[in-house]
Amino acid sequence: MSGAQELAEQIEADKEQVAEAGGRIGVAKDEVAEVAAQAHALGLGRVAEALAAVERLLEEVESGRQTLKGSLEKARWQVMAAIHGVGPGAPTSRHGEATGGPDGAPPPGVPDILPPHLRTGDPSGEELMGQDPNLSPFEKEHENADADRNLPKARRLGRGLVRNVGNAKSYSEAVTDAATVDTDDGFDPWGPQAKTTTETTTNRHPGEIMFGHDTGVVDATDFVGNLTVFVAAAVEGFTRFVRRRGNDH
Amino acid sequence: MAEIEAAAQQIGEGAGRIESSKQQAEEVLTSLQALGIRAAANALSAGKDQLEECLAQAIALQNKLEEAKAAVEASKHA
Numbered sequence: 001m002s003g004a005q006e007l008a009e010q011i012e013a014d015k016e017q018v019a020e021a022g023g024r025i026g027v028a029k030d031e032v033a034e035v036a037a038q039a040h041a042l043g044l045g046r047v048a049e050a051l052a053a054v055e056r057l058l059e060e061v062e063s064g065r066q067t068l069k070g071s072l073e074k075a076r077w078q079v080m081a082a083i084h085g086v087g088p089g090a091p092t093s094r095h096g097e098a099t100g101g102p103d104g105a106p107p108p109g110v111p112d113i114l115p116p117h118l119r120t121g122d123p124s125g126e127e128l129m130g131q132d133p134n135l136s137p138f139e140k141e142h143e144n145a146d147a148d149r150n151l152p153k154a155r156r157l158g159r160g161l162v163r164n165v166g167n168a169k170s171y172s173e174a175v176t177d178a179a180t181v182d183t184d185d186g187f188d189p190w191g192p193q194a195k196t197t198t199e200t201t202t203n204r205h206p207g208e209i210m211f212g213h214d215t216g217v218v219d220a221t222d223f224v225g226n227l228t229v230f231v232a233a234a235v236e237g238f239t240r241f242v243r244r245r246g247n248d249h
Numbered sequence: 250m251a252e253i254e255a256a257a258q259q260i261g262e263g264a265g266r267i268e269s270s271k272q273q274a275e276e277v278l279t280s281l282q283a284l285g286i287r288a289a290a291n292a293l294s295a296g297k298d299q300l301e302e303c304l305a306q307a308i309a310l311q312n313k314l315e316e317a318k319a320a321v322e323a324s325k326h327a
Contacts (some may be wrong), residue, residue, distance in 0.1 A: 003277040004293065007270060014266045018307075021259040028252035032321070050324030057317040058253070061310055065260075068306040072267070075303055079274070082281070082289040092304030168285070 011076040017178050025065065029058040083141070156208045161232035250321050257314035264307035271300040 035052035274297040281290040 003273065003280065004289075005287040007273050007277055007296075010266070010270050010273065014263055014270060014303075015268065017259060017263045021256050021263065024252050024256035024259060028256060028317075031252060050320060054317050054324065057313060057320060059314045061256075061317065064306060064310045064313065068303060071299060071303045071306060075270075075296050075299035078292055078299055082292035082296060085288060105270050165255060 004079055008076055008079045008083065011072055011079065015069055015072040016077065018065060018072065022062065022065050024068075025058055025062050029055060029062070032058065152239075152243075157235060159236065161235050250318070251319065253314060253318050257311060257318065260307060260311045260314060264311055265303060267300060267307055271297060271304060274300055303325045 032051050032055045036048050036055060039045075039051060040048040274293060278290055278293045278297055281293060
């Protein structure tokens with residue numbers, strides 16, 4: 001069915017022609033704007049107004065042209081979907097649906113999508129990955145969400161914690177950050193005029209020597225976030241240990 | 250004015266091409282339906298409907314460009 005491929009190419013060419021028209025519309029709009037400004041400067045109010053109306057029309061044309069370009073791309077995609085057998089009209093499984101006998105069974109040898117040797121062009125990424133393209137993005141993300149169904153509760157907890165540790169860490173850091181109170185309120189009992197002397201020393205903090213930076217301040221949010229990760233790993237490790245011991249017995 | 254004229258001509262040609270694409274889509278759709286390739290026919294039917302919408306948009310654009318041309322002419326006599 002090379003006709004479908006030719007159709008897709010033709011739609012692509014239509015889209016390019018519409019895109020080219022955009023350039024001309026842009027130039028026309030600039031010219032009209034320039035003449036309108038000159039008319040306004042010369043005190044030709046009516047002319048300037050009329051040209052301003054032309055400019056608005058051209059803006060509407062440009063907006064419509066963008067919409068048309070998008071619609072053509074959508075049409076091209078739908079034709080490609082027909083060629084590759086993916087998208088809204090495609091079967092939900094490889095068994096699919098097809099016309100056939102009175103019992104609804106597909107007639108033998110009649111494919112429900114274009115056979116590979118009649119297709120041209122590359123299959124979609126989803127098709128190559130074996131992922132069902134009819135799933136919404138949410139469904140794709142949670143496609144294996146029930147994979148732990150048959151595991152014991154403790155293991156499910158551990159695996160769930162490890163899987164979602166990123167979210168748990170972010171959440172605990174956010175909560176800690178909100179709860180953290182800055183105790184430095186700028187209270188200065190001696191006033192700005194007080195003089196102070198500072199003694200500097202060349203001795204470096206032991207932490208700085210070890211880690212190469214000032215480790216004098218512990219950030220509460222980092223601590224809580226890292227603690228969350230540690231707890232998740234500990235729970236998962238413990239449940240695996242318990243499971244192994246159970247298997248050994 | 251010349252640019253508006255050229256843009257209107259280009260959009261007009263585009264509308265003609267889209268019409269031709271729509272007719273080709275109908276032919277391919279008829280073939281697919283005759284072969285019983287239902288899923289592909291459904292997808293292509295959606296594509297054909299989309300092309301009809303594209304054609305309507307192109308014609309609307311062409312009309313608006315004609316309106317802009319008329320407005321430019323009117324501004325000359327303002």
